[in-house]
Amino acid sequence: MKRAGLFARRRGSRLPQAWRRPLAVVGTVVALAWIVVALAAPLLAPHDPLAQELPRLAPPGPGHWLGTDQLGRDILSRIMYGARVSIPLTLLLVALSVVIGGLLGACAGYFGRWVDETIMRLADLVFAFPTVILAMVVAAALGASLGNAVLAVLVVAWPAYARVTRGLVLGVREREFVLSGRLLGFSAWRSLRVDVLPNVTGPVLVLATLDIGTALLLLSGLSFLGLGAKPPSPEWGAMVAGGVEVFDSWWVATFPGLAILTVVLAFNFLGDTLRDALDPRTAQAIKERAL
Amino acid sequence: MRSPLARFLVRRILTALLLAVGITLITFVLTNLVPGDPVAANLGQRAVGDPAIVAQWRADHGLDRPLPQQYLMHLEGLLHGDLGTSQQSHRPVLDDLAESVPATLELAGAAILVSLILGVGFGVVAALRRDRLSDHVLRVLSLIGISVPTFWLALVAFYVFFFRLQVTPGSGRIDPGMTPPPQVTGLYTVDALLSGRWDVFSSAIGHLAAPALVLALYTIGLLTRFTRSAVLEVLGQDYVRAARAKGLPGRVVLFRYVLRPALVPVITVAGLAFGSLLSGTVLVEAVFAWPGVGQYAYKSATTLDLPAVMGVGLVVGVVYLVINLVVDVLYGVIDPRVRVS
Numbered sequence: 001m002k003r004a005g006l007f008a009r010r011r012g013s014r015l016p017q018a019w020r021r022p023l024a025v026v027g028t029v030v031a032l033a034w035i036v037v038a039l040a041a042p043l044l045a046p047h048d049p050l051a052q053e054l055p056r057l058a059p060p061g062p063g064h065w066l067g068t069d070q071l072g073r074d075i076l077s078r079i080m081y082g083a084r085v086s087i088p089l090t091l092l093l094v095a096l097s098v099v100i101g102g103l104l105g106a107c108a109g110y111f112g113r114w115v116d117e118t119i120m121r122l123a124d125l126v127f128a129f130p131t132v133i134l135a136m137v138v139a140a141a142l143g144a145s146l147g148n149a150v151l152a153v154l155v156v157a158w159p160a161y162a163r164v165t166r167g168l169v170l171g172v173r174e175r176e177f178v179l180s181g182r183l184l185g186f187s188a189w190r191s192l193r194v195d196v197l198p199n200v201t202g203p204v205l206v207l208a209t210l211d212i213g214t215a216l217l218l219l220s221g222l223s224f225l226g227l228g229a230k231p232p233s234p235e236w237g238a239m240v241a242g243g244v245e246v247f248d249s250w251w252v253a254t255f256p257g258l259a260i261l262t263v264v265l266a267f268n269f270l271g272d273t274l275r276d277a278l279d280p281r282t283a284q285a286i287k288e289r290a291l
Numbered sequence: 292m293r294s295p296l297a298r299f300l301v302r303r304i305l306t307a308l309l310l311a312v313g314i315t316l317i318t319f320v321l322t323n324l325v326p327g328d329p330v331a332a333n334l335g336q337r338a339v340g341d342p343a344i345v346a347q348w349r350a351d352h353g354l355d356r357p358l359p360q361q362y363l364m365h366l367e368g369l370l371h372g373d374l375g376t377s378q379q380s381h382r383p384v385l386d387d388l389a390e391s392v393p394a395t396l397e398l399a400g401a402a403i404l405v406s407l408i409l410g411v412g413f414g415v416v417a418a419l420r421r422d423r424l425s426d427h428v429l430r431v432l433s434l435i436g437i438s439v440p441t442f443w444l445a446l447v448a449f450y451v452f453f454f455r456l457q458v459t460p461g462s463g464r465i466d467p468g469m470t471p472p473p474q475v476t477g478l479y480t481v482d483a484l485l486s487g488r489w490d491v492f493s494s495a496i497g498h499l500a501a502p503a504l505v506l507a508l509y510t511i512g513l514l515t516r517f518t519r520s521a522v523l524e525v526l527g528q529d530y531v532r533a534a535r536a537k538g539l540p541g542r543v544v545l546f547r548y549v550l551r552p553a554l555v556p557v558i559t560v561a562g563l564a565f566g567s568l569l570s571g572t573v574l575v576e577a578v579f580a581w582p583g584v585g586q587y588a589y590k591s592a593t594t595l596d597l598p599a600v601m602g603v604g605l606v607v608g609v610v611y612l613v614i615n616l617v618v619d620v621l622y623g624v625i626d627p628r629v630r631v632s
Contacts, residue, residue, distance in 0.1 A: 023431070124313075128310045128314055133608065136573065137318065137321060137601060140600040141600075213438055220440060224440075226592065237440070237442075240443050
């Protein structure tokens, strides 16, 4: 009963058509490719990402396909190892935002009153800042490290989930199956967990997929500002920052930036596809075209 | 107070004031969260060793009082324009910021203008040509726009257009050696026009073009996507079909029946987009050596100059708050439904 909710059914019947569109295929292939690179970096990378060899600042060519940086490190290998830093951290970050923001939002929507007021005013406060500015302020206060940068992005990211989940919970709270659960004697927590949350996961997942790109941009942006990964970590944002000093050697900054762009783009393609598949209006359009 | 508009305005302004206090609270809490000891940062090596001097310094700066009291003192200072002293420039943060705000306003203003024209234009075209080639191309382009790391794009643009092709002038706001126009607004383009200095005007526009376009790309993508769905929603309404059915010319239907209601919510998104532009300046100004708040923030962040970073957070937060307040009020005035809800 609870699984047969609004979104569960739609997902089953309409997703396959949406996933056949070019954007979805490209997004899936690129995202999977990056995950494979992250997993198999030690096998795929031609060089040690930290090894400093001559020549320094070698342009792309045989031996070093994407060139070397100012310390003579192979950029291709660093980008491959960088995937092991950026991608898992971003996924972890979004997962934590979903859990924290989602739970807080669900509590706000379900319990209402002062719980709602406290949580949502806190969210409003975070929304009162432009994201990079608040993340920068938090990261600077905590001290420059990758862990603190993740924490800073988390501070900025959770309210979006709280807001969306709260709205959805408010809509589901008064539905018959939730009320009948309460009448059967479910505790508030059990009702929230068993009846309410499964019915709000669809839109939250779309938001999460679209947010992976934003989170990666923020995290690498903080590293670019020197508030994230420390050298010699092959984090992509920090690698672009390294290229600022030697910008006539274009390959030093260009390729790590392209890595960020392709990952963000892939997840945005996926998020867009998911959203279309779950939105009844656009889903109808997909269906009509597929027939 | 009986009219819904007045009630809406009062409620919205009160919320903004509360949020402004919240912003000061956040920056205060964050400053006090720092593991570093302000005594060590501000007193010399030998003075730190002397307990009497340390106690005196702490008492002078109110650091021996309870935190809530310190916060009130901090608030009082803020009301008098005291944002602390930068550890880098050893000048009041407010003075530093006052110098750099006009440059950022000029850059962000140019970027939001470009974003509104192109973003809304692209969005309308994509919606009207739904599912045709131009819609698909614009969709991919807008997705690329919101996916590009701004700091990287700034670097690539600087390299390609300045270093390689030499079609844009280099860094800064005007050519080196050129005297800035007499200050009226602080915006070089406007001031140059006011004083009739066309050479400075063209130089300022040239310098503005590349960073403004780089900064605008994200918001162009954002506005294109939003406008497209807003216009599509209105296109599906019965009254639009009715207007078409009674034989009104396409242009009249588009401008009077479709765009007017569709573009009202765009105002709100433009306000939010301004926030991402302010964020973007931190990442773009550093690359183009644009002497604005963004570059100041970048320098302060990289050197962990905390008073300066917090000052930027505070000022940008309040500016963003005011912009959103104006946008909300504007929206409430234009669309009566907002006031009631």
